[in-house]
Amino acid sequence: MKENVILIGSGQHARVILYNIEEQGLYNVVGILDSDKSKEGFTFEGLPILGSYLDIDLKDVERKFNTNKFFMAFGNMKYRKEVYDYFINKGWESFNIIHPNAVVSSKAKLGKGILIEAGCLVTPNPVIGDNVIINTGSQVNHDNIIHDNVHIASGVVLSGSVTINEKALIDDGVIVSLGRKIGRESIIGAGSVVTKDIPNNVIAYGNPCKVIRKNNKF
Numbered sequence: 001m002k003e004n005v006i007l008i009g010s011g012q013h014a015r016v017i018l019y020n021i022e023e024q025g026l027y028n029v030v031g032i033l034d035s036d037k038s039k040e041g042f043t044f045e046g047l048p049i050l051g052s053y054l055d056i057d058l059k060d061v062e063r064k065f066n067t068n069k070f071f072m073a074f075g076n077m078k079y080r081k082e083v084y085d086y087f088i089n090k091g092w093e094s095f096n097i098i099h100p101n102a103v104v105s106s107k108a109k110l111g112k113g114i115l116i117e118a119g120c121l122v123t124p125n126p127v128i129g130d131n132v133i134i135n136t137g138s139q140v141n142h143d144n145i146i147h148d149n150v151h152i153a154s155g156v157v158l159s160g161s162v163t164i165n166e167k168a169l170i171d172d173g174v175i176v177s178l179g180r181k182i183g184r185e186s187i188i189g190a191g192s193v194v195t196k197d198i199p200n201n202v203i204a205y206g207n208p209c210k211v212i213r214k215n216n217k218f
């Protein structure tokens with residue numbers, strides 16, 4: 001029997017999450033919580049929007065829907081960490097969504113609240129933290145360390161022993177060379193080839209990838 005779960009967010013990324021949950025076949029989405037109270041009472045893809053998580057009584061939601069399981073269904077990096085932590089601090093727990101066409105080694109160490117989309121390859125030994133997005137067709141290779149709240153977009157190749165620090169965003173098609181480290185809260189622009197370590201809190205792109213400026217987006 002499928003377990004009831006609640007999604008957080010009702011935008012574009014929520015459609016991606018719904019698709020992946022359906023393909024995985026383990027969970028039954030019973031409702032959506034948003035930050036926007038004006039959406040209360042409306043539906044999204046046929047699912048009820050229950051209200052704003054900021055003023056709804058989460059204990060009521062738990063009782064009514066027989067679940068305290070949630071999944072982060074919006075992509076905005078500015079808020080993903082704080083909202084995830086909000087639910088954890090309320091005693092809720094997240095779960096992993098792994099598309100059946102992703103290949104994930106049983107030796108990978110996975111946290112919670114992770115999305116791994118179709119066509120991804122996660123080879124032995126990586127450690128992946130909580131609330132991490134790994135979009136379609138990306139590779140997370142041996143001995144990688146992916147910290148909490150990281151977003152890896154589509155078609156990214158992380159070579160061996162790469163570290164991606166907390167809340168970094170690795171845009172589409174980036175290649176990170178063997179052993180390199182990406183700083184926390186940094187953005188690596190699409191198509192970049194990272195040959196040197198990238199510091200915290202910067203926007204960097206190009207081949208070879210260079211720091212462009214401070215990241216004031218998060």
Ligand SMILES: CC(C)(COP(=O)(O)OP(=O)(O)OC[C@H]1O[C@@H](n2cnc3c(N)ncnc32)[C@H](O)[C@@H]1OP(=O)(O)O)[C@@H](O)C(=O)NCCC(=O)NCCS
Binds near residue numbers: 192206
């Ligand atoms: C990386 C990022 C911050 C760059 O933003 P930006 O600095 O505002 O970039 P702009 O579009 O204003 O471009 C500025 C210049 O940098 C260049 N540039 C931007 N991204 C580049 C990249 N990845 N590689 C090479 N050059 C790039 C532009 O061509 C432009 O050049 P010009 O000044 O000669 O015209 C932005 O692309 C971003 O936020 N990416 C993440 C997107 C995301 O959320 N992805 C997840 C998908 S699920």
